[in-house]
Amino acid sequence: MKVVTPMAETTVSYKCPNCSAPLSFLPGHDKVSCEYCGNEFSVQTVKEMFAQEEARAVQARAEQESTWATDAAGGEWQADEAAALRSFTCSSCGAEIVADENTMATECCYCGNPTMIPQRFSGMMKPDYVIPFKKNKKEAVAALKKFYEGKILLPDAFVKNNRVESIQPMYVPFWLFDSDVSGSASYRAENVRTYETDDERITETDVYSCFRSGDMHFDRVPVDGSNKMDNVYMESVEPFNYRDMVAFEAGYLTGYLADKYDVDAADSVPRADERVRGSVSCTLQNTVTGYDSVTEQELHVVKDKSEVSYALMPVWILTTRYENKPYTFMMNGQTGKIVGSLPYDRTKAILYPAIVTLIALPILYLLADMFLSS
16 A cells, blocks of 8 residues: 655745634734634734744755665675676566576466566675675475464365475565664644533533654664565565674675665655654654543655665475465564465364354353352
């Protein structure tokens, strides 16, 4: 789902608080007047009334002008490094995968197509960092089997006859966004009180305008750079432990595949902004307490300084098949966290609620009998 952020107002409209008509400073007067309702305000009063709106307009303008420094992400390959790499293009789904010169992939980890043609490596920046694999193939298979446990709606045939058809270790490209940000937000808060008199029920609502601001630091907000990798899956296998991150060396690719990014750093900015804004919004709103309800009305996030780096993250991609349909699972190659979709038995899905009800009914009858007999 694409989240569209409304454009914030970068200007302030000086309107009469009584009738919302424009205010104007009339020559020969020492006050600001409303020509429509006749209200007059001192210059100092107008300044105090609109000070907060002026601050919000400044923040909105600053937010529009602040950008991520995406140009610094990644580096250039040395000639000997590039010569030791090969890229593979899947003739079926078009996926581009990079490996060392000794790795010969027999099938595409995305679609299972067995024909992959080696090409000369080109067209990808050198990563800044890499998190090496910690989990091996045996651990990946064991994690998948454990992932099945406790799933009572799984088809019996899937559990008994399931075999891993394909298992590939893959370095997935990620853009890592660092930034110091200043956030500010306004909220509408309400407290509701209801009471009754002899002849009516009365509800009173107190409305408050709240404002919060603060400075925060974001370190390496990850956004995957591959269209082939499902963003939901990639964000679900997070977090990666950055303590294991090291400067990239081509040797880390030996025996592994690496996805060639097809979403560059600049195109990844909207997702990075969305994740940062979400965190700022949640953090600030959590400080607005003591009210029955709180609604965010306006949020501004200004990046004071930012950096973007390019890293490869370890992921095991496991594929199984059931009733001629492939099921793909992703496992964090560092922590072992695994995600994926599973088939379900429609008959079990129908019968399970009925079985639970049948088990619960005797217990309910027993409790009712005990209650009535007491």
